Amino acid sequence: MGKAKIDTAFSKVLNQGDKAFVPYIMAGDGGLENLKEQILFLEKNGATVVELGIPFSDPVADGPVIQEAGLRSLGNGTTLAAILTSLEEWKDTREIPIVLMTYINLVYSFGVEKFAERCEEVGVDGLIIPDLPLEEEELVTPALGEFGIALIRLVSPTSPSHRIEQIAKRSEGFLYAVTVKGTTGVRSKYEEGVEAYLKGLKEYAEVPVLAGFGVSSPEQVRTMSDYCDGVIVGSKIVESLHQGDRETIVALMAASKKSTVKQTSL
Numbered sequence: 001m002g003k004a005k006i007d008t009a010f011s012k013v014l015n016q017g018d019k020a021f022v023p024y025i026m027a028g029d030g031g032l033e034n035l036k037e038q039i040l041f042l043e044k045n046g047a048t049v050v051e052l053g054i055p056f057s058d059p060v061a062d063g064p065v066i067q068e069a070g071l072r073s074l075g076n077g078t079t080l081a082a083i084l085t086s087l088e089e090w091k092d093t094r095e096i097p098i099v100l101m102t103y104i105n106l107v108y109s110f111g112v113e114k115f116a117e118r119c120e121e122v123g124v125d126g127l128i129i130p131d132l133p134l135e136e137e138e139l140v141t142p143a144l145g146e147f148g149i150a151l152i153r154l155v156s157p158t159s160p161s162h163r164i165e166q167i168a169k170r171s172e173g174f175l176y177a178v179t180v181k182g183t184t185g186v187r188s189k190y191e192e193g194v195e196a197y198l199k200g201l202k203e204y205a206e207v208p209v210l211a212g213f214g215v216s217s218p219e220q221v222r223t224m225s226d227y228c229d230g231v232i233v234g235s236k237i238v239e240s241l242h243q244g245d246r247e248t249i250v251a252l253m254a255a256s257k258k259s260t261v262k263q264t265s266l
């Protein structure tokens with residue numbers, strides 16, 4: 001369980017020559033009663049870990065598609081406590097590790113220690129807290145450490161390099177490498193920069209490096225995966241799930257598998 005479960009899931013995928021694929025979904029979008037089916041669908045079709053968003057009234061780091069999904073979920077009456085209860089009810093049915101994406105406010109109001117303990121109980125293996133800066137991490141790391149829950153860190157290409165190095169070295173579970181989307185038309189330049197950035201992160205990080213933000217086609221999954229250990233896809237998954245377009249999701253996930261990953265020249 002916890003951190004070890006995430007590590008095992010990545011080793012398994014990477015050792016067989018595939019790349020990792022982490023879909024993001026918003027808990028309660030489409031109704032919390034469908035959460036189990038949604039996650040088991042992702043597990044069955046090749047997700048390595050699921051990143052599960054907790055809807056929040058002030059989602060400062062979310063893009064528009066995710067924000068709308070959050071509003072739909074809140075409109076359905078979804079609460080953090082109910083999400084945790086749902087996860088607990090069918091925890092023995094899934095093998096896939098679960099990482100919650102939540103803002104620090106929610107963790108605080110729940111109580112840090114109580115939250116970490118509850119995560120362990122319901123089978124949550126890691127957390128992403130996008131508004132928790134490096135300097136404040138100690139507010140949660142003792143409790144997460146006690147219950148074996150991984151704290152997944154984010155780095156962005158705009159962070160100064162000493163800071164990137166510090167974060168990369170500390171990361172647990174995986175390192176979330178935010179890749180800033182280039183403007184239309186300067187795409188090849190954007191990719192050159194991204195390649196060096198992602199390969200650089202791999203030198204510091206002891207955990208897999210995954211690229212996220214703006215990955216929305218099978219081709220992008222292949223390109224990005226070529227530079228690191230895999231990808232995180234949010235908006236495209238959330239949108240497709242909402243529209244009932246499961247084929248798009250299956251195709252995205254298939255692009256991270258060995259048979260379709262672009263071969264790097266030796």
Ligand SMILES: O=P(O)(O)OC[C@@H](O)[C@@H](O)c1c[nH]c2ccccc12
Binds near residue numbers: 024061233236
């Ligand atoms: O939606 P995209 O461009 O595919 O990127 C994933 C991202 O949305 C997801 O990981 C996420 C949702 N909310 C966040 C807040 C911060 C960082 C990351 C996230």
